[in-house]
Amino acid sequence: MSGWSLFTKECRRVVTGLPFWLLVAALLAFLSTQFMAGLKPLEEPQPGLASYGASDRVDWEKAVPAALQSLAGEYGENRYKTYPFGFVKTVRLKEEGRERMGELLSELTGRSEEELAAAAQPAGFAVGGGERQPDGSFAVQVPQGEETAPSLTLAPGLAREDFVRLMGEADELLGGGSSYAAEKLAGFGREPLRYEEALEQYRQMVEEDRVTGAYARLFCDYMGIPLAVLPAFVAAALWLKDRRAGAREAVWSRRVSSLALTAARFGAVIAAVMGAVLVLAGWMTAVVLAKNGDLSGSLTAFFSYSLGWLLPGVLVSAGVGAFLTECTDTPIAIFVQGAWWYLSLFAGAGDLVGGYGWSLLIRHNRLGGYAEYRAGLVQIAANRLVYALAGLLLMLLTGLVLEQKRRGRFGGMGKALRVHRRCQRAAV
Amino acid sequence: MEENTVEIRDLSVTYGKKEALSHLDLTVRPGLFGLLGRNGAGKTTLMRTLAGLLTPSGGKAIVCGVPLQMRAQIRQMTGYLPQDFNVYPSMRVEEALDYLGVLSGLPRRVRRERVPALLRRVNLEEQAGARVRALSGGMRRRLGIAQALLHDPRVLIVDEPTAGLDPEERIRFRNLLGEVASDRVVLLSTHIVGDIEAVCENLAVLERGRLLYSGSVEGLAERAQGQVYQVSVSRAQLEALKERFSVTAALQEGSGFVARVLGDRPPLPAATPCMPGLEDGYLALLAEEERGGEGR
Amino acid sequence: MEWGKRYASIAAVNGRRYSLPSLLLALVLLALLPVLFGMAELDAAAAAQPLEMGAVLIGVVLLVPVCAPELDSGVRETADARRTPAVGVCLVRTLLGAAAAAVLLAALVGWMGQNGCQVSALHWFDAFAGALFLGGLGMLALALAKNQVVGYMVPLLYYSVSLVSKKGLLGLPSLLAMSRGEPSGAPVLAAAGVGAVALALLARSRWKAGR
Numbered sequence: 011m012s013g014w015s016l017f018t019k020e021c022r023r024v025v026t027g028l029p030f031w032l033l034v035a036a037l038l039a040f041l042s043t044q045f046m047a048g049l050k051p052l053e054e055p056q057p058g059l060a061s062y063g064a065s066d067r068v069d070w071e072k073a074v075p076a077a078l079q080s081l082a083g084e085y086g087e088n089r090y091k092t093y094p095f096g097f098v099k100t101v102r103l104k105e106e107g108r109e110r111m112g113e114l115l116s117e118l119t120g121r122s123e124e125e126l127a128a129a130a131q132p133a134g135f136a137v138g139g140g141e142r143q144p145d146g147s148f149a150v151q152v153p154q155g156e157e158t159a160p161s162l163t164l165a166p167g168l169a170r171e172d173f174v175r176l177m178g179e180a181d182e183l184l185g186g187g188s189s190y191a192a193e194k195l196a197g198f199g200r201e202p203l204r205y206e207e208a209l210e211q212y213r214q215m216v217e218e219d220r221v222t223g224a225y226a227r228l229f230c231d232y233m234g235i236p237l238a239v240l241p242a243f244v245a246a247a248l249w250l251k252d253r254r255a256g257a258r259e260a261v262w263s264r265r266v267s268s269l270a271l272t273a274a275r276f277g278a279v280i281a282a283v284m285g286a287v288l289v290l291a292g293w294m295t296a297v298v299l300a301k302n303g304d305l306s307g308s309l310t311a312f313f314s315y316s317l318g319w320l321l322p323g324v325l326v327s328a329g330v331g332a333f334l335t336e337c338t339d340t341p342i343a344i345f346v347q348g349a350w351w352y353l354s355l356f357a358g359a360g361d362l363v364g365g366y367g368w369s370l371l372i373r374h375n376r377l378g379g380y381a382e383y384r385a386g387l388v389q390i391a392a393n394r395l396v397y398a399l400a401g402l403l404l405m406l407l408t409g410l411v412l413e414q415k416r417r418g419r420f421g422g423m424g425k426a427l428r429v430h431r432r433c434q435r436a437a438v
Numbered sequence: 439m440e441e442n443t444v445e446i447r448d449l450s451v452t453y454g455k456k457e458a459l460s461h462l463d464l465t466v467r468p469g470l471f472g473l474l475g476r477n478g479a480g481k482t483t484l485m486r487t488l489a490g491l492l493t494p495s496g497g498k499a500i501v502c503g504v505p506l507q508m509r510a511q512i513r514q515m516t517g518y519l520p521q522d523f524n525v526y527p528s529m530r531v532e533e534a535l536d537y538l539g540v541l542s543g544l545p546r547r548v549r550r551e552r553v554p555a556l557l558r559r560v561n562l563e564e565q566a567g568a569r570v571r572a573l574s575g576g577m578r579r580r581l582g583i584a585q586a587l588l589h590d591p592r593v594l595i596v597d598e599p600t601a602g603l604d605p606e607e608r609i610r611f612r613n614l615l616g617e618v619a620s621d622r623v624v625l626l627s628t629h630i631v632g633d634i635e636a637v638c639e640n641l642a643v644l645e646r647g648r649l650l651y652s653g654s655v656e657g658l659a660e661r662a663q664g665q666v667y668q669v670s671v672s673r674a675q676l677e678a679l680k681e682r683f684s685v686t687a688a689l690q691e692g693s694g695f696v697a698r699v700l701g702d703r704p705p706l707p708a709a710t711p712c713m714p715g716l717e718d719g720y721l722a723l724l725a726e727e728e729r730g731g732e733g734r
Numbered sequence: 735m736e737w738g739k740r741y742a743s744i745a746a747v748n749g750r751r752y753s754l755p756s757l758l759l760a761l762v763l764l765a766l767l768p769v770l771f772g773m774a775e776l777d778a779a780a781a782a783q784p785l786e787m788g789a790v791l792i793g794v795v796l797l798v799p800v801c802a803p804e805l806d807s808g809v810r811e812t813a814d815a816r817r818t819p820a821v822g823v824c825l826v827r828t829l830l831g832a833a834a835a836a837v838l839l840a841a842l843v844g845w846m847g848q849n850g851c852q853v854s855a856l857h858w859f860d861a862f863a864g865a866l867f868l869g870g871l872g873m874l875a876l877a878l879a880k881n882q883v884v885g886y887m888v889p890l891l892y893y894s895v896s897l898v899s900k901k902g903l904l905g906l907p908s909l910l911a912m913s914r915g916e917p918s919g920a921p922v923l924a925a926a927g928v929g930a931v932a933l934a935l936l937a938r939s940r941w942k943a944g945r
């Protein structure tokens with residue numbers, strides 16, 4: 011049987027299986043509830059509006075007191091909200107920790123503990139109600155009708171670097187993930203976006219992103235979530251189909267090489283999954299262009315982003331599914347990939363835009379964000395390349411394991427043969 | 439009605455629109471009874487129905503005086519070795535047998551006695567501690583017969599037990615079946631004629647869900663009386679013969695072949711008539727059926 | 735053999751062979767929770783988070799594989815030909831799984847209480863109901879599709895979509911109700927879970943020999 015025939019037969023096995031269609035259903039569910047639900051056309055900002063959103067520029071004159079106030083307030087109640095994995099974790103410090111936090115605050119503000127207690131705000135002066143805003147900032151809300159206490163300022167003589175350092179210590183004391191970490195402090199004082207900046211962002215989305223590019227990144231952000239785990243299920247299901255001894259022997263005794271067989275199967279999973287993704291990408295291209303009818307957009311952005319951004323995740327997820335199933339003949343791959351996905355999802359939730367890093371899930375949960383994207387492009391490319399290569403490596407390893415099993419090692423047919431021979435010798 | 443008998447009356451079993459068994463009438467008495475037929479004839483369907491795994495769509499069957507509807511009792515009285523036999527692969531042989539004994543409601547005392555005895559009987563004593571997945575095909579079949587005998591059933595139903603076994607294993611299996619058939623009904627389903635010829639006195643032939651024949655092995659063989667010939671031929675002649683007659687065997691002899699041919703007249707002037715065997719009778723019956731005749 | 739002794743023996747064998755590996759996996763999952771979630775000094779709503787977002791998944795681990803050993807047609811045919819009905823064996827495994835879930839969740843909630851969390855019996859019931867629901871859903875998927883991967887996929891999809899949805903799915907209360915400060919949907923989820931398990935056992939009883 012030629013390679014192409016083998017590949018097409020494996021494709022048929024994938025698309026006639028229920029796991030594949032459950033994956034498609036999941037993609038549709040995420041698409042409709044997350045991406046399409048909030049889909050709006052691009053609007054050119056008009057001059058003279060009250061707000062254009064938050065910029066990335068930091069007004070330290072605002073950020074420093076706001077950060078100090080927030081820390082003092084949480085210190086007063088001994089309840090600190092941190093987000094080590096995206097979901098809010100409430101930390102309460104023990105006696106030793108409390109004391110140290112008090113010392114840090116005193117050093118930061120130049121006030122004594124008693125003065126800090128007086129300056130501490132009651133509950134209700136929450137930082138964004140415990141939730142980060144989509145653009146990464148925290149809204150500092152003051153309940154109406156209540157007087158604010160005198161705001162805390164930096165101790166005289168303390169430089170901004172010291173402020174950042176001491177806040178960093180506070181963050182470490184809380185176990186990390188708080189808003190007081192160096193990279194998060196800016197969230198306390200984001201300057202509002204100016205009209206010219208908002209206009210520039212709009213121009214970038216229309217001219218650099220060519221409209222669809224801006225939406226495509228958001229599409230990939232949402233689609234990346236199910237696609238980082240479900241291909242493992244599809245691969246595991248396909249590999250498990252041959253588990254029965256009779257079926258395996260029939261396949262293993264064939265002339266086809268282990269690598270060719272593995273590559274055909276792996277390729278079938280990737281082709282089927284990415285086929286579904288590209289169909290959705292095409293559909294969303296049409297929807298986005300229709301919504302932005304007066305603008306001229308790129309027809310290929312959704313496709314190229316899907317291939318560059320989503321395909322590596324699919325490769326590595328399917329690779330884990332194939333490799334672990336081939337090694338163990340059990341569905342353990344589901345749990346392993348599920349655990350990896352779960353941890354990546356929660357770890358990455360703290361950085362919904364711009365925190366590209368080396369995570370399995372790279373997030374860009376914002377329409378546009380061209381500047382952040384360009385700034386992080388090298389990291390994104392490196393990340394995706396590593397995962398793509400990892401996926402292909404897993405495929406090769408799977409082929410290697412299969413070859414060893416066909417030679418009677420790794421508990422394949424060989425073990426049964428060895429037992430049989432041992433018994434025969436004993437009987438003589 | 440005798441105690442250990444299986445009475446089948448007008449039994450039909452349908453899978454969706456397909457009638458897998460059609461108005462079957464059959465009586466099976468103690469001893470080894472063969473069930474012969476092509477693939478898809480309905481043998482396995484009949485086996486599964488008598489083992490209490492399928493519900494008939496019509497007719498009835500009484501197993502040792504118990505109607506099929508009383509499933510729990512039927513399953514207690516029948517021991518079943520399926521064609522596709524398997525047990526929990528991660529269990530050890532002794533453990534698997536013991537567990538199946540629990541599922542059959544055998545008390546611990548009885549299991550403690552029977553499990554080792556059966557493993558000895560089927561020559562699996564040394565594999566008692568091995569995992570089921572590590573057993574060879576022959577060993578697995580032997581485990582299969584052991585589990586079927588575990589609760590001392592009155593009716594043993596064995597579906598294609600020797601498929602895939604080497605000649606030595608096959609003989610051993612037949613001998614074992616012969617031993618256990620002394621005081622119970624053993625229903626042996628197979629498409630290997632040699633198995634039935636070796637151990638059964640009586641048999642039935644199924645074809646497309648219907649009963650074509652029921653009676654003695656000699657009786658079926660006699661259906662081909664006067665229709666079996668033997669002749670020495672060259673390769674070219676053999677090919678020509680195959681086009682006009684049913685060649686049931688062709689053994690190489692020197693540069694030519696000795697062909698065994700089924701036909702209503704001598705295929706060649708030099709052909710000599712032979713005593714028909716069971717296979718000849720079976721093939722003659724199928725040929726009659728194809729020509730529109732009816733089996734007895 | 736008496737009915738009671740028989741089922742006790744069935745429970746012992748299945749507990750050792752099939753429930754134990756699932757139990758170990760459930761323990762690993764619960765051990766991961768403190769890594770992701772704060773589990774000390776939490777108020778009632780915050781304490782519900784690790785339970786509703788993490789601990790409920792042990793239902794999938796413990797209950798989905800209940801009918802899996804007989805997915806192999808050879809094993810199924812051999813086991814089903816026995817006097818003990820197949821559904822009886824699956825019911826024993828289900829009860830073992832549910833009991834394990836109940837005990838593990840009780841231990842978890844108790845430990846959280848020791849660590850200063852404002853937990854109550856409602857937290858336990860809420861988590862158990864969620865686990866039973868997800869596990870029952872998976873059991874039903876496996877029994878209908880006769881496919882182990884599908885059995886795991888369906889509840890995990892339900893769970894994932896629940897994470898990002900503001901309301902419950904399929905007309906049922908949200909799995910994350912207590913985390914969001916809403917009244918727990920435990921009674922309805924528990925009932926739905928029991929219903930799913932019952933349907934799964936019914937579907938299992940219809941598995942035909944050889945198919």
